[in-house]
Amino acid sequence: MTLAKYELIEAEKAHHKIARMCTWLEVSRSGYYEWRTRPASATAHRRALLAALVAEIFADSHETYGYRRVHAALARRGEHCSTELVRALMRVTSSEVVYEPTFA
Missing domain, CATH: 1.10.10 (Arc Repressor Mutant, subunit A)
Known part of the structure; x- marks a missing residue:
């Protein structure tokens, strides 16, 4: 479920602040940024x-x-x-x- 939230944040980051979306979706900012930099499996x-x-x-x-x-x-x-x-x-x-x- 968290993966879908991270993907939503990535898709909408041009329209909203990342910190605010993380709060709305109840995920940590550090978790989001760690997900972004993680290499593909x-x-x-x-x-x-x-x-x-x-x-x-x-x-x-x-x-x-x-x-x-x-x-x-x-x-x-x-x-x-x-x-x-x-x-x-x-x-x-x-x-x-x-x-x-x-x-x-």
Whole structure:
């Protein structure tokens, strides 16, 4: 919950004073500043790398691959992760398959 408060403060810092927002949201200023300077975690780096690969594979497939085929393509490249992570990354990167109707 505190992470969401810190993100709100970061987004609104141009409009309000940081000290006042920290008081309103009941978080410490030192905690906010420590959060800002904290380096990204290894998980965040891995997710960013995988998100870029997912977007690349999706674009290379002419936006026709779903999460299962993207997952298989990642596995062929040696990047192992769960299908649920691929689904989540496709949602984050707005990689949505558009099905075109076929007429006989």
